[in-house]
Amino acid sequence: MSINHVLFVCFLSALCGGNPGQSLNIYTIAEGDTGTINIHLARSGNMKFFCKDKCKADDILIKTDGISSLSGRYSIKYKNESSTRGILSVTITNATRSETGRYRCGLGTGSILESFSDFEVRVSDARWDGYSGVIHTYTEGENVTYPCAYTVYGKQKFLCKGECKKEEDILIETDQNRGQNGRYGIEYREGSLFGLYVTITQATTADTGWYKCGYGRALSPDSYRKQPIIIVDASTRPTPTQTVMSSSPPSNLHEVTAFTPPTTQPFISSSPPSSLHEATDQLTVPCHGYLWLLVVCVLSVGGSLLVITLLILYIWKKKRNSTLNISKFEFPVTYKELDQASTCEDLCRD
Structure with a gap:
């Protein structure tokens, strides 16, 4: 592996270090009900995404640069919350058991998902009398x-x-x-x-x-x-995703159906794509992470560079010493005195 590759891997590792301790939000909805989940996101581009799982090509339910969009029983609507934040409302109509699963919605540019939130939806056959919609679900x-x-x-x-x-x-x-x-x-x-x-x-x-x-x-x-x-029960809690929580609360309230703390979530897949097609199908997501890991990587690469430099100096010095030793060798040389009477022919005969 070249030094450039080592630097790239270390830099990517530093940027992509998330905070795996954060929990994944869970929402429960009764079968046949309609519910809306409001997600507070940092404003990052005009493209809006709503996906199941991790937003690979086949996972995308809605992708639009408009304010709202409808696709079957799914719809999204976006509104600016402030100069730096927005609310992306996701609605599931007439929920079925097949809706149970993990979802991701967010904002970005082109195919780059820059600010997003992951959550889980659970569709239950149990109904709460007098209540229709999603219920924010917690674990013990x-x-x-x-x-x-x-x-x-x-x-x-x-x-x-x-x-x-x-x-x-x-x-x-x-x-x-x-x-x-x-x-x-x-x-x-x-x-x-x-x-x-x-x-x-x-x-x-x-x-x-x-x-x-x-x-x-x-x-x-x-x-x-x-x-x-x-x-x-805590045993039903889904595996947390890498998140970075925002400390700033939303500035106003519009149609709150489920309280979701403001989040922005950097993500990078923990496993490499199995093919080039899969790699290009998955949305590109920028990473944000911990500076200390980058410092460790840089120091590690610096140490490697120092070792390589010392090795090159050692080889150069060894070659230089060999050249100097050759210059000290003595070669036997025969000298002959020439008098003025010597001619070219005499020299040639000798």
């Missing part, structure tokens, strides 16, 4: 945070589990900006996108159920949001 042990959207602000705040028709259903009721009851909490974040947020720390499967949150008295019909929360 996770810390759950979701917004209490579509509510009108009031000083009194509450959180209930179940129908919230009796006192034992009330988990938290407070006139403060923050309330806590064991693993359950609510917090009003002034100036934030959603205002009131619900948290469940170290969630268990027993936490699955309906929750009500909002402003006013818990047992009165004041402004509230009611939604189901699903907690599944």
